[in-house]
Amino acid sequence: MWLKTLYFALLFLSLGQIAQRAYAQPQVEKWGRFELTLKGPESGNPFNDVLLAAEFSKGAEKVKVAGFYDGQGVYKVRFMPGSLGEWQYRTVSNTKSLNGKTGKFECIVPSADNHGPVQVADTYHFKYADGTRYYPFGTTAYAWTHQPEGLEELTLTTLKSAPFNKIRMCVFPKYYANVENEPRYYPFEKKDSTATPTGRVKFTWDFSRFNPAFFEHLEKRIDDLNKLGIEADVIIFHPYDKGRWGFDSLGKENDLNYIHYLTARLSSFRNVWWSMANEFDYIKTKPREVWDVYSKAVVAADPYHHLNSIHNGSVYYDNWKPEFSHVSIQNGSAVDGFGKAVLLKDVFFKPMLYDEVCYEGDLPQRWGHLSGEEMTEAFWQGTIAGTYVTHGETYKNPGDTIFWAKGGRLVGKSPARIGFLRKIMENAPGPLELADPWKDNCTATANSSYYLIYLGKDMKPEWELSLPNKAGPAPGKKFRIELIDTWDMTITVLPEVFETQRADGYRIFDKNRKSIRLPMKPYLAIRLTEI
Numbered sequence: 001m002w003l004k005t006l007y008f009a010l011l012f013l014s015l016g017q018i019a020q021r022a023y024a025q026p027q028v029e030k031w032g033r034f035e036l037t038l039k040g041p042e043s044g045n046p047f048n049d050v051l052l053a054a055e056f057s058k059g060a061e062k063v064k065v066a067g068f069y070d071g072q073g074v075y076k077v078r079f080m081p082g083s084l085g086e087w088q089y090r091t092v093s094n095t096k097s098l099n100g101k102t103g104k105f106e107c108i109v110p111s112a113d114n115h116g117p118v119q120v121a122d123t124y125h126f127k128y129a130d131g132t133r134y135y136p137f138g139t140t141a142y143a144w145t146h147q148p149e150g151l152e153e154l155t156l157t158t159l160k161s162a163p164f165n166k167i168r169m170c171v172f173p174k175y176y177a178n179v180e181n182e183p184r185y186y187p188f189e190k191k192d193s194t195a196t197p198t199g200r201v202k203f204t205w206d207f208s209r210f211n212p213a214f215f216e217h218l219e220k221r222i223d224d225l226n227k228l229g230i231e232a233d234v235i236i237f238h239p240y241d242k243g244r245w246g247f248d249s250l251g252k253e254n255d256l257n258y259i260h261y262l263t264a265r266l267s268s269f270r271n272v273w274w275s276m277a278n279e280f281d282y283i284k285t286k287p288r289e290v291w292d293v294y295s296k297a298v299v300a301a302d303p304y305h306h307l308n309s310i311h312n313g314s315v316y317y318d319n320w321k322p323e324f325s326h327v328s329i330q331n332g333s334a335v336d337g338f339g340k341a342v343l344l345k346d347v348f349f350k351p352m353l354y355d356e357v358c359y360e361g362d363l364p365q366r367w368g369h370l371s372g373e374e375m376t377e378a379f380w381q382g383t384i385a386g387t388y389v390t391h392g393e394t395y396k397n398p399g400d401t402i403f404w405a406k407g408g409r410l411v412g413k414s415p416a417r418i419g420f421l422r423k424i425m426e427n428a429p430g431p432l433e434l435a436d437p438w439k440d441n442c443t444a445t446a447n448s449s450y451y452l453i454y455l456g457k458d459m460k461p462e463w464e465l466s467l468p469n470k471a472g473p474a475p476g477k478k479f480r481i482e483l484i485d486t487w488d489m490t491i492t493v494l495p496e497v498f499e500t501q502r503a504d505g506y507r508i509f510d511k512n513r514k515s516i517r518l519p520m521k522p523y524l525a526i527r528l529t530e531i
Contacts, residue, residue, distance in 0.1 A: 144407030155407030163419025361394025372413030
């Protein structure tokens, strides 16, 4: 009897050891995240000394991904499958206990809210991997993941009811006006600490050793965003350190190690976008030429080809380079009037995101006190031009929580109006382009049966029914006319019908040269839909 008891005890011990050494899910949905967990050495510096990768295969499909050390002797490999069926994997490592591990899992049909990662479509626009259109209506909360837990949860609650489907956010903590607090987690292992004359504790770091808790927290928040249908535009580097932590001055070798570690951890998250830097030209510790090295390193380490950009301060980078999928621009003047936003789009021939056009708020700085009307109009000017605009809010809330910096609550007037525009866009038959950018910077079209005309600040008593002749509708087409108040968020169907006649020069007019009466108000738009 005792031999039988001993046998089962040894069996359960053995199974427990196996469970501790390797774990993976048997099923993962398409564009979900498969994770293989292995037990390995803790001695030395596992972040540098141990190399781990895996090859995933399904028939002729083969994908190689990097693994990473997650602390306490735990190693992980993550993979985002892009096709249904049985996938097999095999690990490769310079450490015997991690090398040659094999297994398989089933990739199943994705859930209804899983459309896959966002990709470039039709040169200037975006789609999810399953073909669903994606229109980026973004916001900004640079350091929201470096705040007390209650504030982070409040930010998520705010985003749940906000109209935004993308957020710009930093990996590293930020030290800047209105965001000077110490984060809960740091990305690197602490070596030592000293007290400064002001009483603040200053740390020194071992940049060769990462802090897994920091990255686990970041991953949790990215997953929280994914549940809300929000893309995480992850800013890899930024200049807002000023010697506080030194994370902007790691040196080239440490920068590349950080890139490799970050991409190994995050590439399998389907809602991740890469932003090489915010205001790259303000990071004085990194010469301009190094950004080519860093952007190539990110692209090479990401087998899924997530969207990638680099954001400027005063000087644009070489956005036409193949490492960049789209253009992320800081330029408020590009969306403060008609015809400006389209110009850079025609330079780079890529999707154009005006990711910083100043912010709605009450800060004294010139970039921090747009009115709600100005921010809303910036979105309309960018949208009409076939480009995209990102929101930010800099009103001071109780407790000095400015959404642009720390997250929290939104109190501005533009988010509701931005949500109204998003619904208009998502109900359109496709993405917008200027119908005739040389002659008409007010009229956008999705096709010859759908037009959106934005009047902006101009207050007119009437508007003559006409459209650009370029690729316009044929004679005899009839259009329903709707008057849109972009500020009051109303759509009124007018009784008139626009019936086209043969083009007269550059314009197509109503066959009876009709006009419609307009209220003497700014920020009106007109939508024409073929009957």
